Amino acid sequence: MTSIIKLHCLSGAGDESPPCYVLQVDEFKFLLDCGWDEKFDMDFIKELKRHVNNIDAVLLSHSDPLHLGALPYAVGQLGLNCPIYATLPVYKMGQMFMYDLYQSYRNVSDFDLFTLDDVDTAFDKIIQLKYNQSIDMKGKGLGLRITPLAAGHLLGGTVWRIAAPGEEDIIYAPDFNHKKERHLNGCEIEKIMRPSLLLLGAMNADYVQQRRRLRDEKLMTTILTTLRGGGSVLVCTDTAGRVLELAHMLDQLWRNKDSGLVAYSLLLLSNVSYNVVEFAKSQIEWMSDKLTRAFEGARSNPFALRHLQLCHSIGEVTRTPGPKVVLASFPDLETGFARDLFLLWAPHPQNSIVLTARTSPGTLARDLIEKGGDRTLELAVRRRVRLEGPELEEFLQQQRLKVNNTVKEEAGGISSDSESDSELEMWVVTGRHDIPVRSDSRPSGCFKTNKRHHAMYPCHEERTRADDYGEVIKPEDYRLAEVVDAEGEIRDVPPAPPQKQEPEEEMTEIPSKCVSSVRQVVIRASIQYIELEGRCDGESLLRVVAHAKPRGIIGLRAGVSALNTLKKHCEGEGIEKIFMPNRGETIDATTESHIYQVKLTDSLMCGVTWRNAGDAELAWLSAVITAPRAREPTAEDAADDEMISLESAGPTSTPHAASFINSVRLSELRAALARLGLNAEFSGGALECCNGTIAIRRLENGRVALEGVLSEEYYKVRELLYDQFAIV
Template sequence: MFTFTPLLGAHSPSSTGSSSLLELDGGVKVLVDIGWDSSFDTTQLIEVERHTSTLSVILLTHATLDHLGAYAHCCKHIPLFDRIPVYATTPVVNLGRSLLEDLYGSAPAAAGLVPASALGAGSAAGEDSPQFLLQAPTAEEIAGYFSRINVLKYSQPHQPVPSPFSPPLGGLTVTAYSAGHTLGGTIWHLQHGLESIVYAADWNQTKESLLPEAAWLSAGGSEVIEPLQSPTALVCSARGVEKSHVIPRKQRDESLIALVRETISQGGKVLIPTDSSARVLELAFILNQTWRENMDGPHAATYRNTKIYLASKSAKSTMRYVQSMLEWMNEGVMRDAEAAMNAKVNAPASGPLDWKHVSVIDRQSQLERAMRKKHPSIILASDTSMTWGFARQAIELLAEDARNLVILPERVTATEDGAASGLGEQIWQHWASGTSHVSSHSGVKVVDSSGSTLRFRHSEVASLESNETQLYNQYLARQRQLHSTQQGNNTGSGELATADLIDEAASESSESSDEDQELQGKALNLSTQMTASQKRKGGLTTEDLGINILLKGKGIHDYDVRDKRGREKVFPLATRRHRADDFGELIKPEDYLRAEERDEIDGVDLRDQTALKDAAVGQKRKWGDDGGRENSKQQNNKRSRLDRPGKSRAPDDIDAAIARATGEAMGNGATKESSALTNGDEDSPSEEESDYEPEDPDSQGPRKLVYTTQELTLNCKLAHVDFSGTFEKRDFLMLLPLIRPRKLVLMSASTSELDSLSTECKALMTRDGSDAEKQSVFAPRNGEAVDMSVDTNAWSLKISRKLARKLIWQNVKGLGIVALSGVLKTEPDVEGADDAMDEDDGTAKKKLKLAASLADSKMEREDPDAHLPVLEPIAASAQAGVPVARDAELNLHVGDLRITDLRALLRAQGHTAEFRGEGTLLVDGCCVVRKGAQGRIEVEGGVGSGSNAGLVRRDHGNSGMGTFWQVKKAVYGGLAVVGGAS
């Protein structure tokens, strides 16, 4: 049995996220992808959270926001999620980590919002309710989540390990194949019993400049590879099949370069909004290769004066990962890279992965400095939606210049009602509806925006106000109370509860990692935990505290436990769990810090939550600490005033301090020289400018999301070149008859795309006159389960003990196979029934009926499958004329013999075996061995003529057998001989 349920992305024109649930026999549940979209709506993950406690395995397909954007969020905020085994390829792991680091570093809304229902009945409803942010995963946590992913290679069958709360997987085997579209993109093949499932999301059959094509076809390109042939179910995405204008890849690349060259020749800048670490690699590779090839051409001056920038907060790590993943790229890039590495030392060649023409921008100050420069440039910035990342900031800087150009590499979808709210959506609609064309040699539609004004909503992070802080504290208290009620521990008050939370968050041992699952998803920001006095002032009612009021309430020594259940009837116990490893109890380094090393905020020591007022005798103070003296403000030294330019002290900048000290020592001459360097040529990068960006002071405290409406005036030009890298409808309709799936599921697309493709697929799959019920096409909606079980002639029965003792099992690829012959009996035999039938009176029938009923009732109690038919051995009197499976003539040969293994076996026996053409092996110059498309081995004799052509004999050694018969024997020796019993 196989049930498919789309959790996200089905029949949705706006949400591009993808997530699907595959339910197999035995309660095995496989989650494929944990996608998200630029709205970062946590309600899209409700179904994922509901199924988390029953999931067995998670598979990831692509390193894009659509396929793993919510992975880190689920690991942090959904209990037990990070205990589920995850499988992906190496590029998906590395590039996915880089993507999420950029996401959480650039988009505050990616942390997720606290649901309005969790704020209590007293909070304001609707748009007026405060948008409290959940705690976002840190870079260390993201690295930890991705380090747990199990890495697989292409064409590597693997039997995954189930999660701790999953039933046995029953021999589930998963295999990854190349999907194109992204580096390391995966088509998953799942084999479970009789079910063969192919899951293909966002694949691309076209080989690109850097990325390989999907691995559907074999080397010859005439047929689909054997593991992906005739699956019981094919799950395929349909997004992008309604492309209005599809051009070949080479023409697409030329159009992009023509647009870029035309813009930079006029002194303009080009912005290409794309993702952080997936499709951006193809764009960067094409531009870098073009710059390499044209540095000595007729337009060399134009290319030399133009810079290519890769702008994202994780751009450095992305480029570092790409350098180590050469084997995942297409064959042409691999050959060029190997040739460059094997070049002579005195004449080194520049390899295809030499990104010397691409500069990395990972700070906002670097982006602003690059945009202020006069020379033309090309900016590859994240993200396509322009709601977060450097793309939104870049378009605000270049939108007013009519010489600049924005190239949209893929379509940006609108919301459900068709209204465009985001900046990227409005720019796409402005291009799609534009009628003003600018002449271009590229043949691409270019629209002149001509002063259009766009209004879009921008999100910013703000600190909480006083009334919001109280509401947020109440929310935290309710979450703690809910957690303690559900888990039955951690009911301690004040500092003990906070210390336990800090211990659990900081511990890395296996024991603590199991216990930490209970705390995930509760939105407890450890850095903003209230002290014991603040908790008592949090506005908690008696109902909120429950029985914990005996610990947290002052002067309360009684609690009514009548009509209470569970832990509400037991006196609460505040226990602090001590962490220990093989070397004893763990210590906290902050307990051993010196006074000047402790972090201090507003005079409060974060370690013991005590205010520092008057310094005791022998106690050290930090520089500038007034020690509680009233007139100390008038005695602050010069350094303290320099370090505090305003009311709040800015973070220390070591480089600025050194420069300031050097300037004071050298006098005015050095100051004038520094000023001359700073105010010099704008085009040359100034080494005196600091890239330091102060962190948000509220980044560690409770925060909320504030939306503001902004306006943007567009004077630049707009264009679209399709670099989405997904398959075309024509490719899919050509491959479908070769794949020959029993059932087809279409997902991850809008309703129009699904209806259009499903109609053509139904007509194509039933063209050969086969039954439409056996070859069906489904397009379910989100949450709609579809039964995709195989319609086979399979029944359940029991094998008698006599027959089971005669079976000879053969192990073939992890499966037990046996052939047998028997007789089915639907009624159980009762001992003594034959003797009873010989009696003359009717007492025998009564005894037989009573014995049968007693046997049935006993079997029902002991075995629920007692009424299944039983397969018994064939009686000796009935065996005459019945062909049994144990005869040598009826033995079955099962298995898949590889020609390379047969060649090695024959060479070990003294034969000469050479490959002659694809799939053909010539043995001793007279015998030919071929392997057909369906895996059938054919052995033919190549010498002689007539009827004896296939029976050529050639003596080898002392055996006296010919080559033909020895080859036949070797073929049968490589297969499993399945005998039987009767």
């Protein structure tokens, strides 16, 4: 059986935008990844909104925002409600990515695209899988099976194999790495052999990667030269993905006494650095065989990093004396602690900035990679500062009004004892006490009210909060001493300092605002691009394609040059179907060329008579093809084209001859006759029964012939013979 396969590219086609695709296999629709770029582009979100109610399952390949950044928005704002499949590390580390991303933007702006509750709600829907664990889809996806395979790019990174009915096998591989690294095994290439369709991330198809030894030497030389020159090194990396490879490698260098690095500090800076390292310690079984054997043998956890200091604010970094190496998020330098340190350290020539990934075009990091440093840039500087003067007074006044309104609402919520539907009460509020006054003391209805008296003055008892020894508890004694960092920016968001207010008022958040300005940043620090993305280079990618030998391939998330290189290579390998879609296009990748999808109308199905044929049911269908009805499209409609439909041909249609469906064996028919008490024996290639008066023989064309004398036994045998077929 052949499936109808279509791929709608919401994003990540024809350019380097984040991957987000709708894969349709017959009636079942997968959402392959749900990434978002550094600028939070809303263009593809509008298209995703049209499909979100028709998505049956979501497959996540990696844990970074490039692959799942829009998932909290889709769940919290668009109403995405379906099973989401990912591996355990993608679930754990994906949360850390999104927490860090949200907090980084909240630290410098009024970020409101999604909340932390949206993040938690989205990740609660994730069904956690192990590598090579197959899951069968249900409902419309009956016959579909998904299996996650190791990708080798990030911890828990996945290449998805989707097995469709028949011999259709779809491989979704947006990012993978076939080479072994310090903390990860490579992708298992032998498990993606001969797929019917390969969805391939081709961004590196024309990229020449530096050898690993030379890359590590360049990083080591940059660090040593900078530290010995009295400068500091900023390594721009992600939150919980490639940073694990870097942290493990640098901690090993610091452990080597001959390296001379013990005298310097190694810092990991992000909003969730502690949690990332703790999760890494508990996921050793997902890492390389070397680390797994070391842990099983000597019980030494490779992520018990002795020389790595965990930091959560710029203030902790500035308090660390001397030259230092800081691993900070995010690699695009658009937000986060990496951008803050870049603004601080870039004007000083003794410092070094190490860029580890080619982020999306238009980001600050990509601009520095392509154009280098030693120039002056105009950069937007955003920060959150404390309110002062009139703004602070206005904020406190609003807080007092909120508290007073809350007190009034709570006091006004006293319920009446009367259950009469028409009874109304009026509340007169004076000062801090609520006086309930009834508008009409006469009882309404035919029943007497059981409320004989008005409510008395509510008593608000004010208690002085004290400890067990009678000492008055002053909250200001327990507030954090440091509210802002060295740049005057709020990072940890501690409780607000004490203000003159009513005893019952509580400040829930620090009074602050976001300000933005444009600053001329003179870049004098050394800018180094050292590729640490953990992806296949161009030569290896093309070899993997040649080794996998897919019947069809779709090149995704790549520029024109890379796509042309991939297409030329595929043509040389004799691949039958090659697709290079652009953003927003729909690709029909169905294997068979003459296969169509139609809708069966209700009027047609009402007149169908079903017959049992083993485990299936069959029916004869007489219908005519009709064109789709024209109607106004709505925002909720999916992007699919209207399908043609089949409608009943009506009573004027020509009657058809009965069709007998089954392949009857004479031995099985003999056993059925024996159950009826009729003896039957084989003679001359025919099955004879009833003392040789009836014979059943198979003809050359495969049909079964019944011969004999008309009798009661003859009709019994004929009826039994008919029961062996589904007659439609």
